[in-house]
Amino acid sequence: xxxxxxxxxxxxxxxxxxxxxxxxxxxxxxxxxxxxxxxxxxxxxxxxxxxxxxxxxxxxxxxxxxxxxxxxxxxxxxxxxxxxxxxxxxxxxxxxxxxxxxxxxxxxxxxxxxxxxxxxxxxxxxxxxxxxxxxxxxxxxxxxxxxxxxxxxxxxxxxxxxxxxxxxxxxxxxxxxxxxxxxxxxxxxxxxxxxxxxxxxxxxxxxxxxxxxxxxxxxxxxxxxxxxxxxxxxxxxxxxxxxxxxxxxxxxxxxxxxxxxxxxxxxxxxxxxxxxxxxxxxxxxxxxxxxxxxxxxxxxxxxxxxxxxxxxxxxxxxxxxxxxxxxxxxxxxxxxxxxxxxxxxxxxxxxxxxxxxxxxxxxxxxxxxxxxxxxxxxxxxxxxxxxxxxxxxxxxxxxxxxxxxxxxxxxxxxxxxxxxxxxxxxxxxxxxxxxxxxxxxxxxxxxxx
Amino acid sequence: xxxxxxxxxxxxxxxxxxxxxxxxxxxxxxxxxxxxxxxxxxxxxxxxxxxxxxxxxxxxxxxxxxxxxxxxxxxxxxxxxxxxxxxxxxxxxxxxxxxxxxxxxxxxxxxxxxxxxxxxxxxxxxxxxxxxxxxxxxxxxxxxxxxxxxxxxxxxxxxxxxxxxxxxxxxxxxxxxxxxxxxxxxxxxxxxxxxxxxxxxxxxxxxxxxxxxxxxxxxxxxxxxxxxxxxxxxxxxxxxxxxxxxxxxxxxxxxxxxxxxxxxxxxxxxxxxxxxxxxxxxxxxxxxxxxxxxxxxxxxxxxxxxxxxxxxxxxxxxxxxxxxxxxxxxxxxxxxxxxxxxxxxxxxxxx
Numbered sequence: 001x002x003x004x005x006x007x008x009x010x011x012x013x014x015x016x017x018x019x020x021x022x023x024x025x026x027x028x029x030x031x032x033x034x035x036x037x038x039x040x041x042x043x044x045x046x047x048x049x050x051x052x053x054x055x056x057x058x059x060x061x062x063x064x065x066x067x068x069x070x071x072x073x074x075x076x077x078x079x080x081x082x083x084x085x086x087x088x089x090x091x092x093x094x095x096x097x098x099x100x101x102x103x104x105x106x107x108x109x110x111x112x113x114x115x116x117x118x119x120x121x122x123x124x125x126x127x128x129x130x131x132x133x134x135x136x137x138x139x140x141x142x143x144x145x146x147x148x149x150x151x152x153x154x155x156x157x158x159x160x161x162x163x164x165x166x167x168x169x170x171x172x173x174x175x176x177x178x179x180x181x182x183x184x185x186x187x188x189x190x191x192x193x194x195x196x197x198x199x200x201x202x203x204x205x206x207x208x209x210x211x212x213x214x215x216x217x218x219x220x221x222x223x224x225x226x227x228x229x230x231x232x233x234x235x236x237x238x239x240x241x242x243x244x245x246x247x248x249x250x251x252x253x254x255x256x257x258x259x260x261x262x263x264x265x266x267x268x269x270x271x272x273x274x275x276x277x278x279x280x281x282x283x284x285x286x287x288x289x290x291x292x293x294x295x296x297x298x299x300x301x302x303x304x305x306x307x308x309x310x311x312x313x314x315x316x317x318x319x320x321x322x323x324x325x326x327x328x329x330x331x332x333x334x335x336x337x338x339x340x341x342x343x344x345x346x347x348x349x350x351x352x353x354x355x356x357x358x359x360x361x362x363x364x365x366x367x368x369x370x371x372x373x374x375x376x377x378x379x380x381x382x383x384x385x386x387x388x389x390x391x392x393x394x395x396x397x398x399x400x401x402x403x404x405x406x407x408x409x410x411x412x413x414x415x416x417x418x419x420x421x422x423x424x425x426x427x428x429x430x431x432x433x434x435x436x437x438x439x440x441x442x443x444x445x446x447x448x449x
Numbered sequence: 450x451x452x453x454x455x456x457x458x459x460x461x462x463x464x465x466x467x468x469x470x471x472x473x474x475x476x477x478x479x480x481x482x483x484x485x486x487x488x489x490x491x492x493x494x495x496x497x498x499x500x501x502x503x504x505x506x507x508x509x510x511x512x513x514x515x516x517x518x519x520x521x522x523x524x525x526x527x528x529x530x531x532x533x534x535x536x537x538x539x540x541x542x543x544x545x546x547x548x549x550x551x552x553x554x555x556x557x558x559x560x561x562x563x564x565x566x567x568x569x570x571x572x573x574x575x576x577x578x579x580x581x582x583x584x585x586x587x588x589x590x591x592x593x594x595x596x597x598x599x600x601x602x603x604x605x606x607x608x609x610x611x612x613x614x615x616x617x618x619x620x621x622x623x624x625x626x627x628x629x630x631x632x633x634x635x636x637x638x639x640x641x642x643x644x645x646x647x648x649x650x651x652x653x654x655x656x657x658x659x660x661x662x663x664x665x666x667x668x669x670x671x672x673x674x675x676x677x678x679x680x681x682x683x684x685x686x687x688x689x690x691x692x693x694x695x696x697x698x699x700x701x702x703x704x705x706x707x708x709x710x711x712x713x714x715x716x717x718x719x720x721x722x723x724x725x726x727x728x729x730x731x732x733x734x735x736x737x738x739x740x741x742x743x744x745x746x747x748x749x750x751x752x753x754x755x756x757x758x759x760x761x762x763x764x765x766x767x768x769x770x771x772x773x774x775x776x777x778x779x780x781x782x783x784x785x786x787x788x789x790x791x792x793x794x795x796x797x798x799x800x
Contacts (some may be wrong), residue, residue, distance in 0.1 A: 013466070014462060015466070016464075016612060022497075039605075069654070120637075163510070202781065242790065242791065252790055252791045253791050254791045254792075255789055255790065255791035256791075257791065275746075307693045320511060328455045328457050329456060329457065330456070330457045330458075330459060331457075332461075332463055335462070336461075336462060336463040336464040337461060337462045337463075338461050338462070339461055339463065340460075340461065341452040341458045341459050341460070341461075341463065342456075342458075343458055344456075345456075349759070354480060357463075359463065363472070374470050374526065374567070374568075375565075375567055375568035375569060375736050376568050377470055377473075377567060377733045378568060378733050378734050378735075378736075378738050379473070379738075380684070380733070380735045380738035383738050383739065383740070383787060387790065388789060388790040388791075389787045389788055389789045389790045389792075390787075390789060391739070391786060391787065393738055394738075394782070396793065411786075412789045412792075415789055415790065419459075420461055420462035423462050424462050424464065424466055424635075425466050425468075426467055427468050427469050427472070427473055428470050429469070429566075431460075433461070433462070434460050436459070441518045
């Protein structure tokens with residue numbers, strides 16, 4: 001409900017979109033010889049293995065079960081043999097317990113597993129149980145178990161399901177392609193989710209740089225008018241839950257609160273499209289669409305990648321050997337604003353990986369403007385950028401003085417969701433959001449003592 | 450696949466807007482150049498020498514302080530150049546060069562490096578230098594030579610070349626020799642205050658009126674300021690708030706007693722308010738960052754400027770008004786913290 005009736009939120013930034021892969025249809029990658037499936041790909045308790053070393057598994061077969069409510073099962077991404085259950089490197093750094101599957105060569109890799117079910121016959125609780133059985137997590141990058149998100153706290157009523165098709169991160173196009181190519185699945189998944197949470201309406205919010213997706217989805221909407229598609233301003237971080245709710249409904253989620261307090265639940269388009277595809281078949285999540293892009297990739301595009309495929313295999317398949325003159329590269333899981341740079345290519349693609357971005361040394365320097373850090377000149381750009389209305393300039397000064405308690409108590413550090421807008425705009429190259437991340441960790445550690 | 454290249458690790462965000470501090474500052478320097486060229490046309494080689502000495506002293510002082518502190522040079526960020534040019538523009542054209550060097554050293558030393566350099570200064574350095582010489586050399590700072598004197602491109606105003614630590618000669622007779630019509634050489638503000646005469650708005654707009662270097666052309670300063678504001682290197686809200694509040698207050702006085710108080714347009718065009726509002730009050734380091742704070746700060750400067758001009762002993766109030774605004778900036782910032790997304794009330798009193 002912007003000034004000129006353009007649906008949006010206050011402040012934010014306009015980074016260059018670089019969505020070079022939005023025109024290319026989703027393609028497939030060959031299977032890797034080995035798949036590595038960490039047991040903790042989701043937020044919550046790690047899954048518990050159901051298989052033993054040496055056991056043969058079929059594509060789609062559950063290989064680990066959920067451990068309690070905030071946990072999801074894992075499914076074998078390929079026909080193969082469990083080689084080991086051992087520690088393997090993870091994106092976050094520490095090695096984690098993982099199931100390693102050696103792919104059976106020559107196997108047709110058709111998914112037979114799963115029992116089709118009539119979704120319309122299920123009640124809300126049964127839908128939520130079915131969602132958990134698929135092993136679905138938020139595919140936008142959060143990797144929060146989807147069934148937990150669809151479980152509404154006691155006493156709250158949900159009226160609206162917000163479907164997040166913003167994809168505001170530069171470079172990424174996987175959600176865009178899925179909206180175009182999996183529109184039917186997305187609408188079906190949206191209806192299942194609406195029934196699970198008891199929402200009367202659903203709004204699919206799409207940034208207005210993807211109007212082809214808006215039109216494609218509008219062709220598929222059900223007649224009863226319960227689902228509508230709304231174009232919102234192309235602006236980072238439009239895809240943040242709180243920003244999108246503000247843009248679509250004009251309401252602000254209370255500081256420190258959850259969307260369900262406003263009667264809203266937000267889900268990512270990719271998540272709902274996959275649910276719409278998997279739920280009726282009774283199958284588990286074995287693959288996802290990943291955007292492979294950046295200056296360091298020869299054949300960029302959106303690809304179906306089996307969960308557990310090592311990055312080394314993915315990058316080899318799309319070509320990332322750009323000759324000898326490249327001296328340094330950065331491999332990022334997710335988008336360039338919030339994604340994580342990784343140190344090893346032995347890390348597998350997990351459920352929460354929406355993109356793999358390879359930046360090269362020289363172009364990286366130009367794009368990042370690698371220049372020395374200067375003192376804050378109080379230009380105020382960060383205040384004009386922060387979507388949460390914080391004062392990053394002051395927070396940065398306090399971080400420099402190690403005044404972490406004041407950051408939390410007086411300057412609302414806890415409301416920062418680390419979108420990175422402040423660092424992006426800072427003309428003094430101050431690593432603001434990086435300092436805030438560190439400060440949050442310190443405050444969390446202190447609280448635990 | 451072979452991966453012989455180094456893998457770099459950085460924490461997000463991995464992209465960055467490519468606008469840097471030195472780029473912002475360089476644009477301010479560029480925006481000041483037309484004003485400097487215009488004053489050269491008005492006052493000739495005297496002002497050129499003053500600009501070179503003042504700016505040069507600023508740069509040397511900053512380099513010297515950095516060297517003393519064992520820090521790398523910070524001349525590349527252009528901020529010392531800005532201070533030098535701005536300081537030149539606040540001085541009378543006939544100001545002795547050695548006094549200009551003192552002003553420049555005070556500006557950088559007292560106004561900037563004492564606080565730790567760029568971004569940490571409390572006051573606008575150029576105004577600190579100007580305030581220092583206002584107190585130290587009260588006669589020279591209020592001696593004015595008229596613009597467009599014949600021969601200005603070939604000879605210096607006599608006081609310009611005063612030897613260091615010497616008292617400058619009286620330039621009155623020298624000016625009388627060169628002026629046919631013998632008009633007075635008081636500034637528009639002084640003429641209004643002490644002689645109750647209004648200078649024509651057209652004269653003040655185009656720089657025919659007598660005043661300090663940068664006070665004399667409202668239009669050219671305005672154009673340069675608009676350029677910076679469009680390029681987003683300058684916060685347009687501050688000058689708008691200053692002009693708005695000064696105008697409203699002046700209008701109230703004018704309506705109350707038209708014979709005694711000048712019309713509001715006079716407030717805009719006379720004295721240093723144009724230069725001060727656009728180029729000095731907007732100094733990022735010494736002005737508030739919060740959206741509400743910016744308006745309060747600007748309004749305060751506008752009001753204090755008019756009050757000093759109308760009721761103070763000095764003819765000009767912009768300098769002290771801005772310095773007062775500078776010192777209140779941290780307080781204003783603290784009490785105007787923006788409303789946090791999802792918070793019920795304004796984040797007033799974050800203390």
